[in-house]
Structure formats: structure tokens, C-alpha cells
Amino acid sequence: MATVRELLLAGVNRLRASGSESPRLDAELLLGHALGADRTVVIGHPEAPVGSSAADRFETDLRRREIGEPVAYIRGFKEFYGLAFATDRRALIPRPETERLVELAEDEVLRRLADGRPPGSPALRVLDVGTGAGTIAVALAVALRRRRVADQVALFATDESPEALELARENAVGHSVGDRVLFLEADLLPPVVTTPWDVVVANLPYVRSGAVDGLPIAASFEPRAALDGGPGGLEVIGRLLERLPHAVAPGGVALLEIGSDQGDAIGALAAARLPGWRCEVVPDLAGHPRVARLRPGRAGPGAFGAPGAPS
Numbered sequence: 001m002a003t004v005r006e007l008l009l010a011g012v013n014r015l016r017a018s019g020s021e022s023p024r025l026d027a028e029l030l031l032g033h034a035l036g037a038d039r040t041v042v043i044g045h046p047e048a049p050v051g052s053s054a055a056d057r058f059e060t061d062l063r064r065r066e067i068g069e070p071v072a073y074i075r076g077f078k079e080f081y082g083l084a085f086a087t088d089r090r091a092l093i094p095r096p097e098t099e100r101l102v103e104l105a106e107d108e109v110l111r112r113l114a115d116g117r118p119p120g121s122p123a124l125r126v127l128d129v130g131t132g133a134g135t136i137a138v139a140l141a142v143a144l145r146r147r148r149v150a151d152q153v154a155l156f157a158t159d160e161s162p163e164a165l166e167l168a169r170e171n172a173v174g175h176s177v178g179d180r181v182l183f184l185e186a187d188l189l190p191p192v193v194t195t196p197w198d199v200v201v202a203n204l205p206y207v208r209s210g211a212v213d214g215l216p217i218a219a220s221f222e223p224r225a226a227l228d229g230g231p232g233g234l235e236v237i238g239r240l241l242e243r244l245p246h247a248v249a250p251g252g253v254a255l256l257e258i259g260s261d262q263g264d265a266i267g268a269l270a271a272a273r274l275p276g277w278r279c280e281v282v283p284d285l286a287g288h289p290r291v292a293r294l295r296p297g298r299a300g301p302g303a304f305g306a307p308g309a310p311s
């Protein structure tokens with residue numbers, strides 16, 4: 001019977017040869033998956049013997065990884081914002097950089113709730129556009145439940161992909177927030193917006209079409225529509241900007257994830273499509289541009305009817 005150490009070493013060598021950028025981590029995660037154990041167990045017990053069914057499973061998973069399939073699809077889940085999200089080819093795998101967007105959205109919601117809303121105020125309305133696996137909406141719903149403010153917030157999430165929405169609903173149910181998020185199939189926003197949202201958050205595709213094929217091979221297993229942001233990268237986001245004046249409530253905010261090289265481009269796009277709005281670019285933990293924060297100005301179209309605004 002092979003030991004953990006032997007299987008791991010063989011796995012690392014094979015994944016390195018196949019071009020994986022993180023062969024040791026991948027092999028540890030996959031061996032842990034085959035054993036039904038955490039990666040730390042694999043690291044902590046190198047001499048443990050591995051039974052034949054776990055060794056067979058590790059072999060099958062290694063072959064999938066050798067041809068480039070992402071570890072998250074092989075294991076069937078990915079950790080995001082302290083939660084395990086089910087992952088498969090129906091939707092993009094949640095990325096760590098998107099946690100920054102969730103943090104900022106959570107802050108915006110909590111600040112508004114703490115600002116002393118009059119008793120009987122309607123629930124704060126929050127929309128996640130292009131929800132994919134339900135990543136942002138579900139992470140927010142769980143965070144707001146932990147803060148005991150879930151009842152004061154109405155969460156909505158859209159995607160144009162019915163397959164992604166199916167996975168998003170599964171993740172919402174898996175985290176016991178299935179009744180907390182309303183998932184809608186839509187091109188960006190529902191066709192008729194009757195009541196605008198206080199917080200709009202979106203991680204829409206922003207990779208330039210010409211760069212999609214140059215991404216690491218793992219990305220070729222993900223839906224192209226989740227990555228491809230059009231020839232310039234910001235086409236989908238640009239279409240959303242045009243609709244924000246009708247979607248964001250007076251005093252509201254939109255938070256949009258962008259690529260680390262798109263800080264200047266999003267500023268220029270916002271200036272052109274959202275006259276009168278303020279656009280700030282918020283960096284991620286590495287100091288790179290990551291989120292565009294957009295607010296209607298007092299005189300901007302989104303501020304129409306706001307208290308104190310000219311009528």
C-alpha cells in the first residue's frame with residue numbers, strides 16, 4: 001500500500017510536468033479530497049497508508065487536473081468569504097479578489113442601516129448583477145444574517161445564464177439563505193425597474209475578448225460569457241453604467257469589480273456615461289485597482305427627486 005508521502009510526491013511531479021502553477025498545493029488538495037480529509041491531514045500524516053479506493057480516486061482526479069481542469073471543479077467546491085461554494089461548469093469559480101467587493105458591499109449596507117432609519121422604513125434593497133454561482137449575493141446574505149440584520153435587507157440577484165442561476169439557487173439553499181435572495185434571469189437588470197436599489201454590486205466579465213484565450217488553461221473550463229468583457233474588456237460593464245441612473249436610488253451606490261489595469265479606463269467610461277456621478281477606484285489588498293465605487297451626484301440623473309435636490 002502506498003503512503004501519503006509517496007502518492008503526494010508522484011502527484012506533485014506529474015502536475016509540475018503538466019504545467020500546473022501550483023503543483024504541490026493542487027496535489028495536497030486532491031489527495032485530501034480522495035481521502036475525504038482536509039489538506040492539513042495530508043500534510044500532517046506523510047507515513048499513513050492510503051487504501052486502494054482512495055488511491056484510485058486520486059489517480060482519476062490527477063488525470064483531470066493534468067489536462068487543466070480547475071481543482072475547484074474536481075473537488076466540487078471553493079472557499080469564498082469563509083463559506084464553501086458548490087462549483088461546477090455552470091458558473092465561474094469564485095475568485096479571492098472578489099472578497100474585497102463583498103466586504104465593501106457589506107460596509108455600505110451596514111452603514112445605511114446604522115444611519116438610524118425611521119421605524120417602518122422599507123427593507124434596504126441590494127442587487128447583485130451577474131451573480132454566477134450566487135457568490136456575492138449568498139456571501140452577503142450569510143454575513144447579514146450573522147449580523148442579525150437580514151430582515152432589514154431585500155437581496156436580489158440576476159444573471160443571463162439559467163445554468164448559473166440554477167447553481168446560485170443551490171448555493172443559497174446550501175447556506176440556508178434560499179428564502180433570502182430573489183434570483184432573476186435578466187440581461188443585467190430586470191427589464192422594468194419599478195423601485196431602484198440602494199446598493200448595486202456587480203462582478204461582470206471584464207477580460208478583453210482577445211485575452212481570454214491567453215488565460216491559464218483552467219479558465220477554458222469556465223463559461224466564456226463569465227469572462228469575456230468584449231473587445232475592450234469593459235463593454236458589459238459599460239452597458240450597466242448606462243442603466244445605473246434608473247437602477248440606483250438617490251443616495252445609493254454601485255460597486256463594480258474591475259481588472260487591476262482598468263482604473264483609468266473605468267474613470268473615463270463613468271465620466272462619459274454617467275455625467276454628474278462620482279467615481280472612485282478602490283484598491284485591493286495588494287494595492288491594485290479593484291472596485292469602482294459610483295455614486296449619483298446631487299445634480300446627477302440618479303439624484304432626481306432626492307431630498308434637497310431641485311425638483
Ligand SMILES: C[S@@+](CC[C@H](N)C(=O)[O-])C[C@H]1O[C@@H](n2cnc3c(N)ncnc32)[C@H](O)[C@@H]1O
Pocket residue numbers: 091092093094095098129130131132133134135136158159160161164186187188189202203204205206225226227236
Ligand atoms: C465574472 S462572472 C462573476 C460571477 C460571480 N458574480 C462571481 O463574482 O463569482 C460574470 C457573471 O456575469 C454573467 N453575465 C455576463 N453578462 C451578463 C449580462 N448581460 N446580464 C447578466 N449577467 C451577465 C455571467 O453569466 C457570469 O455569471
